[in-house]
Amino acid sequence: MGATDEVAREAEREKVLSVKDLTVGFGSKIVLDNLNLDIYRGEILGFVGASGAGKSVLMRTVLRLLPRRSGTIEILGSDYDAVDERSRMELDTRLGVLFQHGALFSALTVKENIQLPMREYLDLPKWLMDELAYLKLDLVGLDPDAADKYPSELSGGMIKRAALARALALDPDLVFLDEPTSGLDPIGAAEFDELIARLRDTLGLTVYMVTHDLDSLFSVCDRIAVLGQKRVLVEGTIDDMLGNDDPWVKSYFRGKRARSIPRRDGPAASGRVTD
Numbered sequence: 001m002g003a004t005d006e007v008a009r010e011a012e013r014e015k016v017l018s019v020k021d022l023t024v025g026f027g028s029k030i031v032l033d034n035l036n037l038d039i040y041r042g043e044i045l046g047f048v049g050a051s052g053a054g055k056s057v058l059m060r061t062v063l064r065l066l067p068r069r070s071g072t073i074e075i076l077g078s079d080y081d082a083v084d085e086r087s088r089m090e091l092d093t094r095l096g097v098l099f100q101h102g103a104l105f106s107a108l109t110v111k112e113n114i115q116l117p118m119r120e121y122l123d124l125p126k127w128l129m130d131e132l133a134y135l136k137l138d139l140v141g142l143d144p145d146a147a148d149k150y151p152s153e154l155s156g157g158m159i160k161r162a163a164l165a166r167a168l169a170l171d172p173d174l175v176f177l178d179e180p181t182s183g184l185d186p187i188g189a190a191e192f193d194e195l196i197a198r199l200r201d202t203l204g205l206t207v208y209m210v211t212h213d214l215d216s217l218f219s220v221c222d223r224i225a226v227l228g229q230k231r232v233l234v235e236g237t238i239d240d241m242l243g244n245d246d247p248w249v250k251s252y253f254r255g256k257r258a259r260s261i262p263r264r265d266g267p268a269a270s271g272r273v274t275d
Helices: 001-011 054-063 083-093 108-119 126-140 154-169 186-203 214-219 237-241 247-254
Strands: 015-026 029-040 045-049 069-073 096-099 173-179 206-210 224-226 230-234
Touching: 015 054, 015 206, 029 054, 029 206, 029 230, 045 054, 045 186, 045 214, 054 173, 054 206, 069 083, 083 206, 096 154, 108 126, 108 154, 126 154, 154 173, 154 186, 186 206, 186 237, 214 237, 224 237, 224 247, 230 237
Parallel strands: 045 206, 045 224, 096 173, 173 206
Antiparallel strands: 015 029, 015 069, 224 230
């Protein structure tokens, strides 16, 4: 497929998130400068970049947790700045977030954590919220008895799954994942990747994943966007990354730590691939 065909194909796809000419700064320091990024329905986008480059800043700006100096952000075709407060709240319900380390409230049970978005945005009876919480637990592969446990009683992998269940509480269209496999062992990370892919396939989720995990980028991401020089430097498939000659991209995807990542046109040798 030629470049023209690829552009035409993307033009036909629905943009779930569209960021245009975004500039974010703190004091005299500009972190993001005229950044542009589109995410299309049903894809898992991996977002990578050097530490401190602004990956989490972009995610938090899209979520309105940080102010921006200029630029537009459209969610599901609606510009946040151009709609009324009620429409903004409706848009908020279409987004789910899994923050790094889970960010569960320690004084609340898992079930109560999952129900927080329901209490904020919906008017539901307690019995129905309980039923929905158990459904979300099942969706992420947690047993029902996890519902009444506190975060301190959970393993790292269970915390990530409980936080994902909370992110899915309102049946969002777009889910933001901030370093979802950090702190997990290789088996736990692989299982979490498989869970994300399964949820995308069964629920039609669109996923924005900030990650450093090369295995995640290779195994579940449809496209990858690289943040560098305060903007999206490169975007494309894993094969596009492996063939790119930008010094940072080359070092990241073809450096010493990436030597086990297989090319899709060559023999598999990844640490997560077994005979």
